[in-house]
Amino acid sequence: MEPKNVYIQDLTRGLVKENPVFVALLGMCPLLGVTGFLFYGFGMGVATTLVMIGGALIVSLLRNYIPPQIRIPCFIVIIATFVTIVDMSLQAFQPALHDALGVFVPLIVCNCLILGRLEAFSSKRPVLRSVADGVGAGLGFTLALVLLALVREVLGQGTLLGPEPEGAIVLFGENFEPMTLFAQPAGAFIALGLLLAGVNIFMKRFNI
Amino acid sequence: MRNIIKLSLTLALVGIISAALLTAMHNVTDPIIVERREADYREALESFFPGFEEFESDELDEGQFDLIYDQDGELMGIMATVIAMGYDGEIRFNLAVDETGEIIGVRVVAHTETPGIGDVIERDSFKEQFIGKSHEDPITASEDVDIISGSTVSTVAMINSIRQTTEVIAQNYLGVEVVEVDLAEVPDGTYQGTAQGFIGPIVVEVEMAGGEIVNIEVLEQEETVTYFVEAYPLIPERIIEEQSLDVDTQTGATASAEAIVNAVENALLEALGEDVEEPVEEEPVEPEPVDVDLNEVPDGTYEGSAEGFMGPIVVEVEVAGGEIVSIEVLDHEETPEYFREANPLIPERIMEEQHFDIDTQTGATASAEGILNAVLNALSGAIDNDGGGEDN
Numbered sequence: 347m348e349p350k351n352v353y354i355q356d357l358t359r360g361l362v363k364e365n366p367v368f369v370a371l372l373g374m375c376p377l378l379g380v381t382g383f384l385f386y387g388f389g390m391g392v393a394t395t396l397v398m399i400g401g402a403l404i405v406s407l408l409r410n411y412i413p414p415q416i417r418i419p420c421f422i423v424i425i426a427t428f429v430t431i432v433d434m435s436l437q438a439f440q441p442a443l444h445d446a447l448g449v450f451v452p453l454i455v456c457n458c459l460i461l462g463r464l465e466a467f468s469s470k471r472p473v474l475r476s477v478a479d480g481v482g483a484g485l486g487f488t489l490a491l492v493l494l495a496l497v498r499e500v501l502g503q504g505t506l507l508g509p510e511p512e513g514a515i516v517l518f519g520e521n522f523e524p525m526t527l528f529a530q531p532a533g534a535f536i537a538l539g540l541l542l543a544g545v546n547i548f549m550k551r552f553n554i
Numbered sequence: 555m556r557n558i559i560k561l562s563l564t565l566a567l568v569g570i571i572s573a574a575l576l577t578a579m580h581n582v583t584d585p586i587i588v589e590r591r592e593a594d595y596r597e598a599l600e601s602f603f604p605g606f607e608e609f610e611s612d613e614l615d616e617g618q619f620d621l622i623y624d625q626d627g628e629l630m631g632i633m634a635t636v637i638a639m640g641y642d643g644e645i646r647f648n649l650a651v652d653e654t655g656e657i658i659g660v661r662v663v664a665h666t667e668t669p670g671i672g673d674v675i676e677r678d679s680f681k682e683q684f685i686g687k688s689h690e691d692p693i694t695a696s697e698d699v700d701i702i703s704g705s706t707v708s709t710v711a712m713i714n715s716i717r718q719t720t721e722v723i724a725q726n727y728l729g730v731e732v733v734e735v736d737l738a739e740v741p742d743g744t745y746q747g748t749a750q751g752f753i754g755p756i757v758v759e760v761e762m763a764g765g766e767i768v769n770i771e772v773l774e775q776e777e778t779v780t781y782f783v784e785a786y787p788l789i790p791e792r793i794i795e796e797q798s799l800d801v802d803t804q805t806g807a808t809a810s811a812e813a814i815v816n817a818v819e820n821a822l823l824e825a826l827g828e829d830v831e832e833p834v835e836e837e838p839v840e841p842e843p844v845d846v847d848l849n850e851v852p853d854g855t856y857e858g859s860a861e862g863f864m865g866p867i868v869v870e871v872e873v874a875g876g877e878i879v880s881i882e883v884l885d886h887e888e889t890p891e892y893f894r895e896a897n898p899l900i901p902e903r904i905m906e907e908q909h910f911d912i913d914t915q916t917g918a919t920a921s922a923e924g925i926l927n928a929v930l931n932a933l934s935g936a937i938d939n940d941g942g943g944e945d946n
Contacts, residue, residue, distance in 0.1 A: 419565055438590065
């Protein structure tokens with residue numbers, strides 16, 4: 347049997363060392379698209395993580411039954427099913443988040459991060475390890491979204507936990523003029539670049 | 555073969571299981587989604603029409619219109635759900651209007667405008683400026699409501715849509731009479747009318763003859779060229795073809811199209827309102843100037859222009875003692891290689907012959923005729939001006 351720490355390894359690998367965003371640069375589209383507010387970034391991260399876990403579970407369970415020739419279409423149908431479930435649940439229970447994420451929720455289907463992990467890991471590993479890997483990759487993605495959204499919301503809006511004016515924490519005084527650039531796509535790229543540079547320095551320094 | 559069937563069946567099975575799962579999920583979530591939407595809408599209704607009892611929905615081409623009633627069954631107002639085309643897609647919003655047609659409030663339901671730019675349409679300061687206005691107000695950008703600079707397209711789209719919606723409500727539910735133009739009653743003549751387009755006013759000139767619209771021309775507009783071409787000349791053509799103002803304005807530039815229709819309507823309404831109104835003076839546009847008698851031209855230097863092959867050709871003609879002494883081309887847009895064939899040959903021929911029945915068959919006939927016509931225009935203008943002087 348597998349040694350116990352193998353699960354810990356599967357779980358933590360996606361967080362930093364093989365972070366899907368900072369190391370593999372996967373899932374850029376939602377990463378840039380929905381990180382205008384922390385709430386949206388976090389919501390997207392959780393949605394993707396749920397799809398990731400569900401996909402990993404089912405693909406790993408079915409790994410001996412899915413013929414290799416049609417594994418990709420099967421994976422996509424499985425992912426799409428979970429995405430649609432998440433989409434409908436968001437619409438029912440988190441309508442504000444659903445409206446804000448808009449098309450990016452259905453687009454989780456084509457997030458290469460998910461298909462990549464299912465293809466490379468879950469389709470060849472036992473269920474528990476696959477789920478651990480799914481949780482790790484999902485949380486790693488969420489971490490990246492949250493970090494980027496934090497930078498963008500603080501600089502671009504001057505708030506935290508927006509966008510509802512009542513719920514948002516206004517960080518600076520009334521005279522603060524937000525750097526609108528960071529709320530826009532160009533600012534997302536700039537913030538991502540700076541973040542990647544920062545993470546690289548951090549990883550070099552600590553030899554991760 | 556066996557293998558392919560097996561593969562297909564496996565994939566089909568995966569699909570069927572997926573579909574079954576999703577159907578089950580849909581049945582769970584759909585009622586909640588619908589209920590939530592309705593609750594949101596009711597909450598908005600309550601904020602605009604406190605104490606309302608029930609509402610009755612009506613669908614028009616322009617959107618959904620809910621007639622709001624109080625406990626006594628009295629009409630409190632109307633809540634419209636309409637769509638404006640913004641910068642980046644549809645802006646779905648509610649417009650609440652009271653029983654006299656005055657705007658109570660605006661609520662943006664969903665939009666996809668650029669964050670930080672177009673989303674200013676959600677700002678209270680923008681929405682509140684409409685409150686108290688009605689179909690009788692212009693509700694026109696920079697007239698009685700303000701656009702937000704930097705977000706012109708989004709805010710103008712909202713303003714235009716709100717104006718149209720107030721009019722639709724007034725006409726359909728508040729019994730405001732629509733002034734119909736009876737074309738047969740409009741006297742012959744040329745009339746001008748103005749209406750607010752997407753960006754600025756559109757001025758049209760409508761020519762009427764025998765109770766029919768024979769020509770519509772846009773004199774002034776400030777619309778974006780790439781959009782305006784979708785509405786013009788298509789809309790004037792439709793109006794003339796159908797001899798009606800009730801034409802389909804669904805184009806790539808609906809706001810401009812509707813503005814053209816409104817401008818035409820305004821022109822005709824004004825024509826009907828004041829029967830004695832003088833038709834606008836027709837600009838004398840003579841495509842082919844008549845022959846000019848040089849003896850009638852007083853001495854002097856005259857400028858004239860005429861269309862060449864590529865654009866207008868401007869000439870300066872000097873006349874002394876009933877003779878043309880010099881012709882100079884001041885400006886033209888012709889291709890130099892060709893224009894060389896016509897200039898200075900044609901001016902030389904004119905001066906040599908001292909009449910205008912000259913041979914223009916050159917390597918650049920169109921340019922040659924352009925020069926000739928420009929000279930004729932210059933001289934005929936000289937005679938007309940002189941005649942006017944004598945009258946005084």
